[in-house]
Amino acid sequence: MAEGRQVNCGPVFQNYGTVVQVPVPSTVGPLTPFLAGMGSLPGYEGIGIQDQARKHFPLPPNLVPIQGDQPCLQQTDWKIPAISEDDAKEAFVQYASSKCCYSKAPAIEMSLQDLQTFNTYRYRLETFTESRSAVWKAEPYNGGVVDSFLHGVAPLPWDVVTSVPPMFKDYTIKLKVPHTSAVKACPTCGTCGRCPCQKCKGGSKQQCWACNGKGYRINDETCSRCTGTGTDMCKDCSGMGTKECPDCKGRGQLLVFIELIIEWKNNISKHVSDPNIGFPTKLFDEVNGVKLFEDEQLMVTPVLGFPDHVIMKASRDAVEGHRFQFGSTRRILRQRQTIELILLSKVEYEWHGHSHSYYVYGNERKVYAKDYPKTCCCTII
Known part of the structure; x- marks a missing residue:
């Protein structure tokens, strides 16, 4: 940031528990022609009027993060858990019990023939970014000191300092840019209110x-x-x-100013390895896995040494993709990557002389059974 230009006008996040936002009223009424005639300030040239036409500011070169040259530490001791036959049977019984039209008999009486456990991994990269944009705004002027250009030079968009909210959570605040305010006669009512x-x-x-x-x-x-x-x-x-007057609320005058919108966003990329055994992988979104690896720092590097090469490629593609996508348009504040093992077991069993199968997945031990052998039609009166 330019020396001597930083201005702290943002809110304070007390204990990172309750986030306090500075309220800024929205522009009301047909003020577009009026605001369009406002002059431009250095660093804020070409900003729009409506929220959907606001101007986004590119990241200054001094805020672009520099990638470290240290690779992600190679890990060799990967502990891969598995499910037992008793757990697989219990999960099936619970599944049948949760269905009003399913008989529990197949789950209780079945003869387990085979239990296969698959190493299914979920890679996740989170990039916590900050972006800044601005629009002209107007609100009724109720008197008081006007923070105009007479009080100083307006700070550049990225020179306005504010506290960062908790990491990896989306949040937005709107601020009046210091020294950009002015009092103008309301064009809607001609100052009569x-x-x-x-x-x-x-x-x-x-x-x-x-x-x-x-x-x-x-x-x-x-x-x-x-x-x-x-x-x-x-x-x-x-x-x-x-x-x-709907615009000045009877005051006859408007306070016009530049509103700075600061958005923090947690951008997520994830990849789940597919064992190609007929299980619908979209169901993995409903469950949690066993965390095998976590790496959090300013800029992470691709994972090395993981036993699944597909996951290593997913890590490399995600890290490079996020750096290319956000490196110059948003400020990267923190990155976090994780690898989870999602439990997935295929159970083959026999009941009344017929072969069937089902899947147990996730830490929650959920069950997916495409064809349950004994169901009935229920009528609710």
Whole structure:
């Protein structure tokens, strides 16, 4: 960051428990032409007005992280757990019990023929990044000191200092950029604080609802509501013909400023090895695995020495991909990569002379059985 330019105007995250956000009201009303005429400030040229048109600021060269030259330490003692036959049977019984239309008999009476355990791994890379963007905003001016250019030079987008929230969690804050505020006459009401009522077009009257503007009702009786005039006091403006200006809230003046949006995002890439045994790997998203490896630092390097070459390739592709994708557009604050062993066992069994199979997966010992041998149709009355 440029020396002497850092300005701390952000919120404080107390104990990283409750995150306190500085509230910034959103722009209301048709202020686009007005804000479009605002001049540009150094470092904020070309910023938009609406949130969807905000300008994103590239990362300064001095904030681009430098990759270390130390490779991820090679690990050779990989402890691979397995499930026992008793655990596999118990999981099947619990599975059958959870289904209202399944008989528990096959799970209890089955004869286990074979139990195969597969080494199925899930690699996960998390890259915690920060990005900054800005838009012009306006809010009613309620008096008080205006932090204009007279108080100093506006800090550049990446020179505004704020506390970082807990790592690896998405969060967004919006801040007023110091020394960018100005008080302007409200263009919607012309500083008077009130606008013509859209319901009565400023006439303070509207069609009588009781007689639909006719002045009379059934049997040609004079409408008692409007006494024959066919009009009634406008309810929207209480007969005044004007309403409070929706943009300045009756103040007649607006405080315009540049709003800085700081977004922290946890970007995740993951890869699950597929044993190609007919098990739908999408079910792995529902379960946890046994953590075999974890590496967390500013910039991680690809995993080496893992027994599954597919996982090592996934690590290399993810690390290089995140560095290419976020290295120049967002600030990388931290990276974390993990490898989990997801328990996956295929159980083949026999019941009443027929062969069947099911799968047990995850730490939760969930069961996937495509064809359960004994089900019934339940009718709920």
